[in-house]
Amino acid sequence: MKGKLIALVSVLMLLGGSCGKNKGNDAEKGSAILQQDDGTLALNLDKAACYSNTIDPSSNTAEWSFIVSKPGRYKLWLSSATTDTTNLKYTEPVKVSFMDKLIEIKPGCDKIVRNSSDVTFPFFRADSYLGSFYISEPGQYNIQVISEKVLSKETREQISKAQTDTRLMSVILTPMTR
Numbered sequence: 001m002k003g004k005l006i007a008l009v010s011v012l013m014l015l016g017g018s019c020g021k022n023k024g025n026d027a028e029k030g031s032a033i034l035q036q037d038d039g040t041l042a043l044n045l046d047k048a049a050c051y052s053n054t055i056d057p058s059s060n061t062a063e064w065s066f067i068v069s070k071p072g073r074y075k076l077w078l079s080s081a082t083t084d085t086t087n088l089k090y091t092e093p094v095k096v097s098f099m100d101k102l103i104e105i106k107p108g109c110d111k112i113v114r115n116s117s118d119v120t121f122p123f124f125r126a127d128s129y130l131g132s133f134y135i136s137e138p139g140q141y142n143i144q145v146i147s148e149k150v151l152s153k154e155t156r157e158q159i160s161k162a163q164t165d166t167r168l169m170s171v172i173l174t175p176m177t178r
Contacts, residue, residue: 032140033066039175041066041074043143045168047151052152058092060150064171067140074173076130078107080149081123082166085109088126089166095146096130096171101126103131118169125169145171 035041048062076096082088088107092135096103107128135141149168 026159031065033064035067035069039070039072041068041173043171043173045170046153048150049154050150052150053154054155057148059146060148061144061146062150062168062171063142063144065140065142067138068135069138070175071135073132073134073176075132075176076103077172077174078128078130078145078168079118079170079172080107080126080128080166081119081169082109082126083122083124083164085112085124085126088128090147090149092147092148094130094168096132097144097146099141101133105130123167126166127172132174143171161162167174 029049033041033043033047043064043066046063050063051059051061053059076098078094078096080088084154086109088109090107093104093106105128107130109126110129111127113125113127119125145168147168149166151167
């Protein structure tokens, strides 16, 4: 019995999960996320290539491929759905890897977005400022987020809203202006 359980867990770990419908490299499939007219890049978890580990969720990973048409400095925001706007309850720091830079930070509620269409009651949208990146040239880039709050679409569908206080929804890059 124990051997069957270990085999089942091993198979589930190998299969992992997919946050979105696309598996593999989004760029190879021609589905890299394009920059909006105002320069914003909204990287929703549903459009990410994901790896979810039910045994050690601290290594859950989401990766996006996107195209930058307007180079410059960008603020990096993490958008979460939460029921508690005073404590997002991330147990481990979130790691964001972009180009040669790694940002590691425990998200806080820096901005609460009222009446957001991204969430439904009893959740609120909380945006956490993580830092900034400089993009010197237009082109295609990849960004990776590692956090226990990265859940595959299948896992999110299985977990009831009552079982989770906070969910990672997206990563947002907004252009900085002077």
